[in-house]
Amino acid sequence: MTQDVISGGQSIHAPDNLKTLLQTILQQALTVNDGKVADYIPALAEVKSDYCALTVATLDGQVTSVGDATATFSIQSISKIFGLMLAMERMSDSLWERVQMEPSGQPFNSIVQLEWERGIPRNPMINAGAILVSDVLVSHYSASKSAVLSMVRGLCNRDTVCVDSRVHESEKDHGARNAALAYLMKSFGNIESDVEEVLDHYFWQCALTMSTEDLARSFAFLANRGKCPRSGNQITSHRDAQRINALLSTSGMYDQSGQFAFTVGLPAKSGVGGGIVAIVPDYGVIAAWSPPLNSFGNSARGMAMIRNLANQLGLSVY
Amino acid sequence: MTQDVISGGQSIHAPDNLKTLLQTILQQALTVNDGKVADYIPALAEVKSDYCALTVATLDGQVTSVGDATATFSIQSISKIFGLMLAMERMSDSLWERVQMEPSGQPFNSIVQLEWERGIPRNPMINAGAILVSDVLVSHYSASKSAVLSMVRGLCNRDTVCVDSRVHESEKDHGARNAALAYLMKSFGNIESDVEEVLDHYFWQCALTMSTEDLARSFAFLANRGKCPRSGNQITSHRDAQRINALLSTSGMYDQSGQFAFTVGLPAKSGVGGGIVAIVPDYGVIAAWSPPLNSFGNSARGMAMIRNLANQLGLSVY
Amino acid sequence: MTQDVISGGQSIHAPDNLKTLLQTILQQALTVNDGKVADYIPALAEVKSDYCALTVATLDGQVTSVGDATATFSIQSISKIFGLMLAMERMSDSLWERVQMEPSGQPFNSIVQLEWERGIPRNPMINAGAILVSDVLVSHYSASKSAVLSMVRGLCNRDTVCVDSRVHESEKDHGARNAALAYLMKSFGNIESDVEEVLDHYFWQCALTMSTEDLARSFAFLANRGKCPRSGNQITSHRDAQRINALLSTSGMYDQSGQFAFTVGLPAKSGVGGGIVAIVPDYGVIAAWSPPLNSFGNSARGMAMIRNLANQLGLSVY
Amino acid sequence: MTQDVISGGQSIHAPDNLKTLLQTILQQALTVNDGKVADYIPALAEVKSDYCALTVATLDGQVTSVGDATATFSIQSISKIFGLMLAMERMSDSLWERVQMEPSGQPFNSIVQLEWERGIPRNPMINAGAILVSDVLVSHYSASKSAVLSMVRGLCNRDTVCVDSRVHESEKDHGARNAALAYLMKSFGNIESDVEEVLDHYFWQCALTMSTEDLARSFAFLANRGKCPRSGNQITSHRDAQRINALLSTSGMYDQSGQFAFTVGLPAKSGVGGGIVAIVPDYGVIAAWSPPLNSFGNSARGMAMIRNLANQLGLSVY
Known part of the structure; x- marks a missing residue:
């Protein structure tokens, strides 16, 4: 059973059990094996390639995670x-x-x-x-x-x-x-x-280490018109939150930003540690992590997980 | 008096009298005099620089215009x-x-x-x-x-x-x-x-000639999940409408696309004839026209009018 | 037995029997097998790869040739x-x-x-x-x-x-x-x-067809201060002959011009038909032909033949 | 009265009184006023713009100079x-x-x-x-x-x-x-x-300081098949001297190298201190100095002096 919520001007198909959906998506992502862990420095090259995590933090304060969502990793460009x-x-x-x-x-x-x-x-x-x-x-x-x-x-x-x-x-x-x-x-x-x-x-x-749960919580203000939903603090103005989201939409996913906008439609930022955060205005934040990167430097499984989730829930801002 | 409508996940401050707002914005735009009419072909160079038009077509079928909104012009890259x-x-x-x-x-x-x-x-x-x-x-x-x-x-x-x-x-x-x-x-x-x-x-x-009212009506389907609000015809799938909007967001405004996303936050396309269309998902289409172009090839007054309107109504998709 | 002549400011080791030297050099060149016949148009791709010719025309009017020196080929960029x-x-x-x-x-x-x-x-x-x-x-x-x-x-x-x-x-x-x-x-x-x-x-x-003997005769004026040694006609001024030679020295061998200057030291021009002409001021012209090209578009055997001949006779202008 | 010498394969018109010729050329060069002293570092910007020197060192050991030929300057790229x-x-x-x-x-x-x-x-x-x-x-x-x-x-x-x-x-x-x-x-x-x-x-x-006389003497070996004419020491092989001269011919005068080959026809190297050396194989070295630079970073007067001298004496290697 699902219920419809209004977000991004569209009714989002919010499942009763988001965790189950995330679990399914994570399992599908684990079958993706075509990326390569960043190896330009030894400290990154040593990271196990089978880590995989997916977290959704919604503006009501709920944080739903599957996989290695509390394990910390190098957030790099995020x-x-x-x-x-x-x-x-x-x-x-x-x-x-x-x-x-x-x-x-x-x-x-x-x-x-x-x-x-x-x-x-x-x-x-x-x-x-x-x-x-x-x-x-x-x-x-x-x-x-x-x-x-x-x-x-x-x-x-x-x-x-x-x-x-x-x-x-x-x-x-x-x-x-x-x-x-x-x-x-x-x-x-x-x-x-x-x-x-x-x-x-x-x-x-670049060497800051955080988990997907850390990241999802950190960027919730970008989905919430600049205000941290947990503390209620206005982190940035609504205008600046929109500006940052605009930059992420046009430039956040390296030279795959256009494709990400086309196939997912969310402001997002990736790092070569394998992390990706995607902002869903007025809904929440999706954070994904898996070390193997595609040829653009984006997490192959992370891309797949966020794309699947966004498409299934109808999250595109466009 | 104004009323709030829900669009783009945000309450849009919709004025009682949209026409009055458009009129004010058009008057302000007419004070912008720093562009230059496209002159690479004589037929464009001859167009009077003081044409100015602004149209908003909302999904309920209303078309509100000020200025030369029924005059046709070369739509060029649109x-x-x-x-x-x-x-x-x-x-x-x-x-x-x-x-x-x-x-x-x-x-x-x-x-x-x-x-x-x-x-x-x-x-x-x-x-x-x-x-x-x-x-x-x-x-x-x-x-x-x-x-x-x-x-x-x-x-x-x-x-x-x-x-x-x-x-x-x-x-x-x-x-x-x-x-x-x-x-x-x-x-x-x-x-x-x-x-x-x-x-x-x-x-x-490129030589098609249309008015801002023509353009606003034409692209309403992009704001309406692919369906033409007038005829009810599904012009493209919802997915393809989102994809086109994504392309317009990252690449529609020539080499000023990033700045447009940052300052306006809407999918849009411009042409060197001086026209611009901007898509507001689940709300409608804004079409503007004024021949003088800025250094990027975008209508100087058209940019100003759409930016002002979007900011005042809170239309950014981000 | 050899005799010394003065050319290019240097005594050139001119063999009694230039033909024998050319024959040796041609035989060595035939062992070079690493080029590839130009194939961007069928008419060139069909040319047999084992053609090989070497001609020297000296300013006294002597023309010495070995190999397919009267066979004509597409002179292309020459x-x-x-x-x-x-x-x-x-x-x-x-x-x-x-x-x-x-x-x-x-x-x-x-x-x-x-x-x-x-x-x-x-x-x-x-x-x-x-x-x-x-x-x-x-x-x-x-x-x-x-x-x-x-x-x-x-x-x-x-x-x-x-x-x-x-x-x-x-x-x-x-x-x-x-x-x-x-x-x-x-x-x-x-x-x-x-x-x-x-x-x-x-x-x-580009589609002119000539033999190495044709080419060697044609460009003799460039080695003779602008004057055709056969007819005595002043084809260009001495100054213009030097200018053309200067252009050939810096730009005649595609993106291998610097290497040719470094290893051979003569003004030269090549064509993707496999021909090369090299100018030896105050001495004469060397023309070589063999269809297989190296990665820069220069005849692999032609380069080898001219380099060997120039080095053995001490022909560098530098 | 003049006498002919053989060099570069061409009879060089060697004047009885080289010094008089150099003096005339230097006077003409002093009327050139369109360069600009390098100013990217204060120590160079302070150099007086009216310094001017011209030296010819021939292989017989003669060194003929006019102007500030013993004043030292920053040789930079030379x-x-x-x-x-x-x-x-x-x-x-x-x-x-x-x-x-x-x-x-x-x-x-x-x-x-x-x-x-x-x-x-x-x-x-x-x-x-x-x-x-x-x-x-x-x-x-x-x-x-x-x-x-x-x-x-x-x-x-x-x-x-x-x-x-x-x-x-x-x-x-x-x-x-x-x-x-x-x-x-x-x-x-x-x-x-x-x-x-x-x-x-x-x-x-780059900060070495030398005079035009120092430079002319230093590079005499490049005109003398690798051997220093003063000491008789073989500085480089003949082959390597030719190779260095080839590099100078194609790349020695910054992005004006082709034009220098076309108009002068000598291997040469310039520096932003205003110095230029030009090699005349089997004849000698020309060194010029004047601080104001043209838009390519070459001494404007130095270029003019070497071009005039080379043209008048017929020194082009081509």
Whole structure:
């Protein structure tokens, strides 16, 4: 038995037993075996490929999970949302003079495009954009890491969220391309602080470890017009929540963002640790995790799980 | 006095007198004077720059207009939606082997990207993609122009919709770059029919002339889960309507699509004739027209009018 | 026994029996089997891969050949020199406002670079540059093909030089990429005549058929300060002969020009028919032919033969 | 009165009084006022724009100079030849697996091309290539700076040649783009040593200060088949001298190399300090200096002086 709820302007087919639906979807996803765990640093390459988790947090406060939903993993690029939130708060509209808001049409680590755009990244969801955001944080916060950590712990209501220092160090050791992006932006005058310090912040925030339950709780405010449904705190304005969702819709899934909009229709962000979060305005957040990545750097099973769930519940914002 | 309606998951602040609101927005837009009428062909360059129109068609069948809303103009790239609809119907999923669904991150007439992508356009909303779609129509319909015209006339319920033959001829005379795109795709084996015939269809559909009222009526099905609210005909499946809206959201406004999503938050398509249509799922369609274009090729006043209306009514899908 | 002659500022180790040396070099070249006959048009793909010819024409009028040196083949891009000669004569310095003289650093048919350079080809030895030159000829000669044919027949002293009409037609049928280059130049206003006519001239001159003896005789003036050693006619000024040699040195061997300068050190031009001509200032011309091409589009055996001969005789201009 | 000498395969019109000719050419050059002194670092921007020097060192040991020919200046990219000489000596042919020998067709500091070529620079005369060469020196010499300095002092026979430490430090402070190039190569695995150390060597060698007389003497071996005409030492093999000259011919004058070959016809290398050296095989070396640069980064007066001298003496190798 199901009941209809109104969300995204559409009646969502909400099952009596969401958990059963999630379980079915997770089982189907486990048959997907065509991805490859990120191996550019040893600390990520060692992660077991059979982890799989799916969590839905709805705005009424319910959190429904299946699989390894409390196991923590490296959130990697999902952290770009956290950095962006703080930078938007601190810089307001002037932020957008230093980073654009356009889809890139290029791989996430493209240096070619950064050169064409004279050191102005296309958006804050590609690496160059997130490094630019890290420069803003390092330049405008006395303790940029603490600022991020404090915000994240508050959002997911878990004070033990921390960074995997081995991943952090490993990223720095293998971060030559990101260093190239940062130095190129500096050569165009678009990095204010010391490049090494900026990169250190960037790699640090990529190394945050969270579970799908942590992520689903953290981003509930984006589905709730900027207000955290648990605490009632207005995290961002409704307008800024919509803006962040817009950025995620056009640029959140690397160079597969268009396909994700076409087949799923939700604002979302992925990370090479295998995590994906998808925002369903006025309904809730879906968080998925499974380490093997497709050729675009998105979790193969995570994509499949969110697509199935969104299609079955009719969640597309379009 | 206003009343609240539910749309896009959000209560839309629907004014008693929508016409008064539109009138105010149109007056404000007329103070915007920083665009430039398209001048790459004489037939477009001659259009008076002070035309301005704004129409809202809601799903209950009401059409509210201010300004030159029954004057017809060259719809140009807005016609890409019509072409795409027929190609999706004829080709189904195999269409997406010949054109991608990713934002381009490049100007609409980029030949560089088409070369990188080995003749596979990034999406059907850039010129290369629409030329590819024209090849599909020319190759799969015995009379591709008639097929488009018949569909368009039916959608907007006006049997006198036609093509401006002077614009059509003028486009052909100045179409060297589009010819370059077509021949490059042919060199990669991605054009089946004769290039001249394909370009003729493409230039022909760009030269369709319609009013904002015509456009608002035509695309109402995209806001109505694929069904035409006037005739009750299911024009496309709900799924395909969502897919088209997704493409418009990531790629409909040329290289300003990300900014439009960020500031407006609606699927939309513009043309260099100065027209813009924006889809509000489960609410209706906004159509705007004013010839002067900003540097991205989008109507400067049209952008301003739709942004103001969307923000005041809270229409963002995000 | 050998004698020393002075050429290129260096004593050239000229063997008593040049023919014997050429024979040895040709035999060694026949053991090279790693190329692939051009197959983009059937008429070229059918050419037997075991043809091999080597000719040296010295300024004293001697022509020494081994192998299939009187068999004719499609000279393809070698014809770019003939076109350039006529265009330089007709346009003088103003030619260089429409085509640059810089190495391209890109494949010979790059459309990306042409876009960056706003329709101005990097040099007359890449396809775009030669198409531009063809536009000059079509626009400035009442009968551009006759002008080329007459000049070529005079240079090689053979009135039966002609075009392989099957190759000519076949090039046109498979010329989509060159059409893309031409239309892109036209879109930038850098093509004056009708694109179809320009391409027809270009494909026609590529289809000229000549033997290595024809080629060696034809280009002797480039080694002789502009004067044809046979007729005594001043074909170009000394300055223009040096300029053409300079272009061949930086841009004559496709994207292997730098390597050819490094390993051989002579101005040279190749064609995908398998022919190569190399100019030795104040000494003579080397012409080689063998159809199988390396990955850069240069004759694999032709490269080997010219390199061996140049190294053994000490012919580098550097 | 003049006498004819044989060089480059051509009789060179050697004036009785070379000094008078040089004086005339220098006076003409001083009327050229359209360049701009390099200003990317303060230490270069401060150099007086009216310095001008011209030196010819012939293989008989004569050194003829006019203007500020003993004043020292920052040789900048001319140092790339010194680095390359040591790297060729140490690495032999394996060097060319890590750097190509093709003209770049791009600005000297292009990062776009380096990305396309997967971290393999197009040639050792662009910045990326010279940084790669610096990595070779840092990795293969226990004291790479000493090795360079010792070689340079020996070549020009002046033990006081040194580095301008203010320029060296200043380059490091403004070296973000070069750092981007180095880190990008490292990300492709093509830098072995520590990036900071590699860049330090690179910036150090760019800061070498020499006079036109120093430079003319230093590179005489390149005109003399590898042998220093003063000491009689074989600096490189004849083959390697020709190879270096070939690289200078196709890639020595930044993105004006093709034009320099076309109008002058000599292997040459320029630096943003305003120096240029040109090699005349079997004749000698021309060195020119004047700080104001044209838009390509080449000394405007230096180009004019070398072109005039080469044309008047008929020095083109082609």
